Structure formats: C-alpha cells, structure tokens
Amino acid sequence: MWMAGMTFSEKMLKIDRRIIFLMIGLCTLLPLLYPVGLPIKTSSEVRGVYDHIESLPEGSVFLLSIDFDPASKPELYPQAIALLRHAFKKNLRVITMTLWVSGTGMADQLVTQVAKEMGKENGTDYTFLGWSPGGQAVIINMGQDLYSAYPSDYRGKPTKELPILEGVRSLKDVGYMVSLGAGRPGVEEWYVFGKDKYKFEMGGGCTGVMAPGLYPLLRSGQINGLIGGLRGAAEYENLIGKKGKAVAGMDAQSATHLAIIALVIMCNLFYFSLRQQRG
Amino acid sequence: MIFLRRQLPLLITLVTGLLFAAQYYVPHPASEQMLTSATKWLQIVGGFALILGVTSLFHQHAVKIRRQEAGWGYSLVLYVGMLGTIAVGLWTNGKESVEGTMTAFGWIYNYMMVPLQGTMFAILAFFIASAAYRSFRAKSREAAVLLVAAVIVMMGRVPLGEYLIPLSGDVSSWILNVLNSSVRRAILIGVSLGAVALSFKIIFGVERSYLGGGKE
Numbered sequence: 084m085w086m087a088g089m090t091f092s093e094k095m096l097k098i099d100r101r102i103i104f105l106m107i108g109l110c111t112l113l114p115l116l117y118p119v120g121l122p123i124k125t126s127s128e129v130r131g132v133y134d135h136i137e138s139l140p141e142g143s144v145f146l147l148s149i150d151f152d153p154a155s156k157p158e159l160y161p162q163a164i165a166l167l168r169h170a171f172k173k174n175l176r177v178i179t180m181t182l183w184v185s186g187t188g189m190a191d192q193l194v195t196q197v198a199k200e201m202g203k204e205n206g207t208d209y210t211f212l213g214w215s216p217g218g219q220a221v222i223i224n225m226g227q228d229l230y231s232a233y234p235s236d237y238r239g240k241p242t243k244e245l246p247i248l249e250g251v252r253s254l255k256d257v258g259y260m261v262s263l264g265a266g267r268p269g270v271e272e273w274y275v276f277g278k279d280k281y282k283f284e285m286g287g288g289c290t291g292v293m294a295p296g297l298y299p300l301l302r303s304g305q306i307n308g309l310i311g312g313l314r315g316a317a318e319y320e321n322l323i324g325k326k327g328k329a330v331a332g333m334d335a336q337s338a339t340h341l342a343i344i345a346l347v348i349m350c351n352l353f354y355f356s357l358r359q360q361r362g
Numbered sequence: 363m364i365f366l367r368r369q370l371p372l373l374i375t376l377v378t379g380l381l382f383a384a385q386y387y388v389p390h391p392a393s394e395q396m397l398t399s400a401t402k403w404l405q406i407v408g409g410f411a412l413i414l415g416v417t418s419l420f421h422q423h424a425v426k427i428r429r430q431e432a433g434w435g436y437s438l439v440l441y442v443g444m445l446g447t448i449a450v451g452l453w454t455n456g457k458e459s460v461e462g463t464m465t466a467f468g469w470i471y472n473y474m475m476v477p478l479q480g481t482m483f484a485i486l487a488f489f490i491a492s493a494a495y496r497s498f499r500a501k502s503r504e505a506a507v508l509l510v511a512a513v514i515v516m517m518g519r520v521p522l523g524e525y526l527i528p529l530s531g532d533v534s535s536w537i538l539n540v541l542n543s544s545v546r547r548a549i550l551i552g553v554s555l556g557a558v559a560l561s562f563k564i565i566f567g568v569e570r571s572y573l574g575g576g577k578e
Contacts, residue, residue, distance in 0.1 A: 096496075098495075100492040103488070103491050103492045103495055104488045104491075104492065106491075107487060107488050107491045108488070111487070121521035121522055121525050122521060122525075123521050124521075124524060124531055126535065152479060153475060153476040153477075153479040153480055154479040154480065154482060154483040155483065156476070156479075156480055157480070157483070157484070184412075185475070185479075188458040188468065188471040188472070189471075189476065191458065192458075215405060216405055216408035216409040216411075216412060217401070217404050217405035217407075217408035217409075218408065220401045220404035220405050220408060221405060223397065223401040223404075224398070224401040224402060224404075224405060227394065227397055227398035227401060228398055231398060231402055232401075232405070280386075291519070294538075295538055295542045295546065296546060298538055298539060298542055298543040298546065299543045299546045299547040299550060301539075301543075302539060302543045302547075303547075312519075314519055314520065333520065333521055334521075334522075336520050337520040337521055337522030337523065338522070339487065339491070340516045340517070340519070340520045340522070340523060341520070341522055341523070342491065343490070343491050343494055343516065344513050344516055344517065346491060346494060346495040347494050347495065347498045347509065347512075347513065348513075349495075350494075350495045350496070350498065350499060351498075351499055351500055351509070354499045354500075355500075
C-alpha cells in the first residue's frame with residue numbers, strides 16, 4: 084500500500100501486485116493472438132533424442148513413459164505429441180504407459196489422438212499399457228518380466244496376445260525409451276531402476292524448471308538427450324517439421340521471460356536508488 | 363510382544379536388506395526370479411498403500427467436519443468430490459470413454475480435473491513474476507551472481523532473448539552444462555553417500571525410527 088511521504092522508489096517497490104499480474108497476463112495473451120514466429124535454434128540436448136529415434140530401424144521397439152499429469156500438460160503434452168509423431172512416422176513399434184495415476188486418462192487420449200492422426204492401429208502399431216501401482220517397482224518388474232507388470236493393456240486386452248509385443252519380454256528388448264517426467268517417478272527413476280540394470284538406451288523430457296536438475300545425467304551419458312520444457316518441445320516440433328502448440332507458445336514465453344527480466348532490473352534499480360537516498 | 367514389535371522387524375530388515383543388496387550383483391536365474399517375485403509383491407503392496415492413503419484422508423477430514431474446525435467446508439467439498447468420483451468411476455467401470463463416447467467419469471476428468479490442475483500450475487507464472495519483483499534483489503555479492511546467471515539463462519532459453527543478444531544462448535547453455543551440472547553432481551554424490559550410510563544404519567538396526575514409537 085502506498086502511504087503519504089513515500090519516495091518514488093518506495094512507491095514502485097510496493098507496487099500493487101495486480102499490476103504485475105496484468106502485465107504477465109498481457110505478455111502471455113498478446114503473442115498468442117498476434118504471433119511473431121521468431122526462429123528457434125536447436126540445442127544438442129534435443130537433437131540427441133531426435134537423432135537416436137532417427138537412427139532406429141523400422142520395427143524397433145520404442146517405449147514412451149508419459150509420467151506427468153494435467154498440471155504439466157502445457158509443457159509436456161506438446162513434447163509427447165512431437166515424439167509420438169516422429170516414432171509413428173519412422174514406423175517404430177510404440178509402447179506407451181504412465182507411472183502417474185492422475186495422468187492415465189490424459190495419456191490415453193494423447194496416444195489415441197496421435198495414432199489416429201498417423202493412421203496407426205492399436206495392438207498392431209502401438210499400445211497403451213496404462214498405469215500400474217508401485218512407481219519404481221513397476222520399472223523393475225517390467226525389466227524382469229513385462230507381462231507380469233502389465234498382464235493386460237489399458238483396454239483390457241491380454242498383453243501376451245498383442246502383435247506389437249511379439250518378441251518383447253522385458254525392458255531388455257526395448258530399442259529406445261523416453262520418459263517425459265514432471266517429477267517422481269520420472270526420468271531419474273527410469274535411469275536408476277531401468278536403464279542402469281536392463282541396459283537400454285534412453286532419453287528424457289521434463290518441465291523447464293526440472294531441466295537443470297537432469298543435466299548431470301545428460302553430461303555423463305546416462306541419458307542421451309533431454310527435451311526441456313516448452314522450448315525443448317518447440318525445438319522438437321521444428322526438427323520433425325510439424326509445428327504445433329509449443330512453437331506457438333514460444334512467443335508468449337519470450338514475452339513473459341523478458342517481462343520478468345525487466346521487472347527484476349526495475350526492482351533492483353529502485354532498491355539501489357532507495358539505498359542511496361537513505362545513505 | 364517385544365519380539366514381534368521390535369526384534370522381528372529388525373531381523374526382516376537385516377535379512378532382506380542384505381539379500382537385495384547382494385541380489386544386484388548376482389545374475390543367477392534364481393536370484394532374478396526372487397527379484398521378479400519381490401517386485402510383484404511391491405506392486406501389490408503399492409496398490410494397498412493407495413487404499414490406506416484414501417482411508418487416512420477420509421478419516422482426517424471426517425474429524426474436521428465432525429468438530430467443525432476452521433475450513434471444515436473445504437473438507438466437505440473434498441468428501442463430496444471424492445465420493446462422487448469414486449461412485450461415478452465404479453459405475454462406468456473406470457473407463458473414461460466407451461467406443462469413442464465420453465463417460466461421466468471421463469467428463470469429470472476432462473472438464474474438472476484437467477482444467478483445475480492446469481489452472482493451479484498456470485497461476486504459478488503470475489506469482490513467480492510478483493515474487494521475483496519483490497525479492498530478487500542484489501543485496502549481497504552472492505545474490506548478484508545468482509541474479510546475473512538467472513537473467514542470462516532466462517534470455518538464452520527464449521527465441522527473443524537469443525535474437526536480442528545472440529551470445530545469450532551459448533552462455534546459457536554453458537551455465538547449464540558446466541556450472542550447473544558440476545554443482546548438481548556434487549550435491550547428488552553427497553546425497554547418494556548419505557543415502558548409502560542411512561541404508562546401512564537401517565539394515566543394521568542403528569536407525570530404528572521407522573519402527574515408530576510405543577513401548578519397548
């Protein structure tokens with residue numbers, strides 16, 4: 084609240100937070116309504132995932148674990164769509180699942196939607212195994228015996244009868260695996276309990292805020308690529324040549340980042356000016 | 363009774379702890395079979411843990427409603443929401459859609475849970491901006507370093523930032539790949555060593571807090 088006798092700097096430091104909310108709201112809304120479409124550079128982290136999928140021969144087994152719930156949908160949903168489009172385009176055998184119970188319905192819709200768009204058939208070209216309780220225990224169980232962890236798929240069909248799983252007994256038979264994680268269980272659990280023991284190649288995807296925490300796994304080669312946040316999704320959309328929601332959202336993200344930087348600079352200017360006034 | 367409450371759990375922890383630590387290094391089929399069975403059991407126990415969690419949540423909020431404690435109305439909303447969802451879920455056999463048609467359970471998921479969770483996450487951006495304005499000040503040398511690094515990474519992670527300052531992308535990448543990775547790795551090693559030490563303490567019965575309180 085502004086009070087009489089306050090200096091300009093003091094007033095600005097105590098600015099009504101609704102003004103900041105309005106500024107952020109406008110920075111998000113206006114670029115979505117009037118996109119600019121600035122070029123997006125591809126990072127080596129995202130290229131790692133893309134190049135590996137690109138190198139897989141047709142019919143290879145690709146496992147996508149959709150380890151997030153609707154709260155992280157804006158960042159991770161576009162990543163999942165781009166990855167699935169790429170995998171289906173390459174005619175890989177796509178196995179999808181989730182370790183997050185609250186994400187099951189969303190994951191099913193996502194997989195069904197992209198498969199339909201790419202003309203793929205459930206059970207033959209792809210499957211959605213659904214959710215199974217246990218978190219990391221599911222990963223170990225899948226590494227030991229996939230049919231024990233998932234006796235049936237999400238639609239209730241026995242997994243042993245699915246043509247897509249022919250020759251797949253455990254995680255050892257997976258060609259490439261990507262976990263799109265918004266927390267725990269997620270990328271780290273898949274590495275610790277999955278890749279480390281069952282020796283499959285894996286990549287990761289995560290929210291922007293989680294990405295710095297996964298860089299050590301990337302640098303040591305424990306994961307061969309990382310798609311971080313909406314930016315990572317936008318890079319992947321560019322790589323597969325099908326722009327979607329992530330590319331559309333990058334202008335809004337650019338504007339909000341710049342707005343926050345401007346706010347931080349302003350707040351520091353007012354802070355130092357106030358300190359100088361007070362001696 | 364002390365045997366059942368104290369010594370038996372300690373014995374089970376010791377035996378299973380050592381057994382499964384050793385199992386990782388023994389690729390014999392019998393050892394692998396043991397792991398398969400144990401993880402299957404873990405999954406089953408995980409399922410029961412869900413029931414335990416829901417029961418505990420119900421109990422906690424029932425007490426709040428009965429005593430009419432502050433905010434008991436929210437507990438009532440929780441009860442209605444949870445019981446309603448469970449009832450609808452059982453009625454539709456847990457299916458969100460049947461042959462392409464959305465069920466009532468699917469409607470709850472798509473039109474209540476998805477937007478509610480999305481909204482909760484989305485409003486974070488507004489609070490982060492407000493909090494950054496109020497508290498991200500270079501009050502000390504360390505805070506100034508953190509501030510400069512944050513500004514560079516924020517610039518380098520968006521196309522507009524890279525367009526305005528072309529070098530920001532590379533500098534941001536270097537900060538994440540070199541500075542961030544090395545510090546994070548040091549933390550991870552420390553945490554992991556701590557976890558190993560704690561595991562040994564639990565296995566050998568030095569750390570017993572997991573047994574809970576009660577009489578000896």
